Amino acid sequence: MVNNLSELLSEYPLLDKIRHYQPIYWQNPDFGKNAQLPLSRADVFDAAARFERFAPYFEVAFPETVQSKGILESPLIDISDMQTKLTDLSGKPIPGNLYLKADSMLPISGSIKSRGGIYEVLKFAEKIALQKTNLTYMDDYSVLASPRFHKLFSNYGIMVGSTGNLGLSIGIAAASFGFKTTVHMSVDARQWKKDLLRKHGVTVVEYDNDVSYAIAEGRKEAAKDPKIHFIDDESSRDLFLGYSVAGIRVQKQLKDLGIKPSKENPVFVYLPAGVGGSPSGVSFGLETIMPEGIYPVFAEPDHVTSVTVGMMTKLYDKIAVADLGLDGKTAADGLAVPRSSKIAGRIMDTLLWGSESFEDDDIYRYLTLLEDTEGIKVEPSAAAGFTAIYPTIKRFSDPKALSRATHIVWATGGNLVPEEEMNRYYQHGKELLAVKK
Numbered sequence: 001m002v003n004n005l006s007e008l009l010s011e012y013p014l015l016d017k018i019r020h021y022q023p024i025y026w027q028n029p030d031f032g033k034n035a036q037l038p039l040s041r042a043d044v045f046d047a048a049a050r051f052e053r054f055a056p057y058f059e060v061a062f063p064e065t066v067q068s069k070g071i072l073e074s075p076l077i078d079i080s081d082m083q084t085k086l087t088d089l090s091g092k093p094i095p096g097n098l099y100l101k102a103d104s105m106l107p108i109s110g111s112i113k114s115r116g117g118i119y120e121v122l123k124f125a126e127k128i129a130l131q132k133t134n135l136t137y138m139d140d141y142s143v144l145a146s147p148r149f150h151k152l153f154s155n156y157g158i159m160v161g162s163t164g165n166l167g168l169s170i171g172i173a174a175a176s177f178g179f180k181t182t183v184h185m186s187v188d189a190r191q192w193k194k195d196l197l198r199k200h201g202v203t204v205v206e207y208d209n210d211v212s213y214a215i216a217e218g219r220k221e222a223a224k225d226p227k228i229h230f231i232d233d234e235s236s237r238d239l240f241l242g243y244s245v246a247g248i249r250v251q252k253q254l255k256d257l258g259i260k261p262s263k264e265n266p267v268f269v270y271l272p273a274g275v276g277g278s279p280s281g282v283s284f285g286l287e288t289i290m291p292e293g294i295y296p297v298f299a300e301p302d303h304v305t306s307v308t309v310g311m312m313t314k315l316y317d318k319i320a321v322a323d324l325g326l327d328g329k330t331a332a333d334g335l336a337v338p339r340s341s342k343i344a345g346r347i348m349d350t351l352l353w354g355s356e357s358f359e360d361d362d363i364y365r366y367l368t369l370l371e372d373t374e375g376i377k378v379e380p381s382a383a384a385g386f387t388a389i390y391p392t393i394k395r396f397s398d399p400k401a402l403s404r405a406t407h408i409v410w411a412t413g414g415n416l417v418p419e420e421e422m423n424r425y426y427q428h429g430k431e432l433l434a435v436k437k
């Protein structure tokens with residue numbers, strides 16, 4: 001609980017708008033300043049190399065990855081029909097070109113959590129295999145899918161607290177190795193995610209409370225057994241680095257499109273933020289690999305602006321949205337995180353260009369428009385990036401650079417959502433669009 005609320009309110013006037021659930025835009029005054037970061041380019045490449053070593057494992061354990069040779073990556077898609085539609089609807093053009101980074105199509109979890117969540121499972125599996133067997137870094141890691149290793153891994157456990165997708169990615173990946181896996185789920189978690197995990201043999205513990213609580217309970221439970229590894233969404237360096245590998249992959253995807261980010265050719269990246277780990281890890285990776293021309297913007301529900309509030313006040317995880325009187329409720333289940341990560345915001349101090357908040361109705365409008373124009377289905381949280389485009393354009397002061405801008409909306413999840421549920425989202429968006437805003 002913060003004890004100097006009135007001081008904070010006078011120092012940061014935006015907090016008052018936030019308190020009244022009004023959409024806000026925060027432009028980070030420290031963007032682009034020099035800073036000593038606790039992680040480096042070498043850490044990003046180390047994580048990328050680990051993913052490479054495990055590629056033969058994925059090909060065996062998850063045949064859906066054979067096509068990509070065991071690499072978990074998503075396409076960067078030109079969505080100019082969506083761009084035209086948005087211009088028609090708003091009467092305002094979006095200068096530059098619009099793309100979708102379709103993490104909704106990532107193998108295994110159908111969400112951005114196939115980056116961070118799965119990476120930390122790999123790291124743990126590799127550590128045990130190196131300690132307990134004669135595995136070497138040069139070996140073909142498909143051997144880890146054999147019964148011998150499955151038996152070894154079944155002596156160990158993995159635990160995590162989650163609103164859904166993190167649990168889903170870790171649960172499915174960890175179970176494939178044979179780890180005893182437990183996911184502590186918050187009240188926002190969708191039923192189908194729990195059902196799917198149980199089908200994979202994962203133990204699901206349900207709480208009638210928010211994700212901070214579920215994480216705390218999981219952490220306590222895991223601490224009782226040294227053979228259990230707890231994946232901590234609030235403070236894990238490995239999760240963060242798993243996300244950061246996107247920087248290397250996107251550099252190449254941009255090159256293939258003829259795009260080289262620079263001050264004259266800015267690349268805006270719009271990312272939904274929950275605890276802040278995935279958007280920060282991705283942004284860190286992009287800016288580490290491409291030090292010029294990347295402008296990350298976070299999007300948060302106006303009822304759960306935890307990352308924005310933490311970064312703006314520099315209190316980070318020491319302030320929760322309840323401290324401002326917010327109810328923390330949102331239909332974007334992946335973003336229902338009342339308190340931000342301990343590490344993400346601090347690392348983003350000089351890397352984040354801005355952040356904004358949106359009302360839930362807007363993400364349904366955008367997910368319906370995306371399906372109508374491009375035939376791409378995403379879950380509500382994953383459409384949040386669209387809400388940041390116009391407010392960002394409005395504040396970017398270089399019109400010449402803006403006319404050459406690349407806008408990347410990071411669509412963070414969706415492919416595993418059951419069809420009827422997706423249809424309900426779509427219908428809801430249709431109804432909202434039918435009523436003029």
Ligand SMILES: *Cc1c(COP(=O)(O)O)cnc(C)c1O
Binds near residue numbers: 111277334379381413
């Ligand atoms: C997890 C998630 C996010 C946000 O990631 P954080 O690391 O919690 O900030 C956004 N969208 C979807 C679909 C997610 O699953």
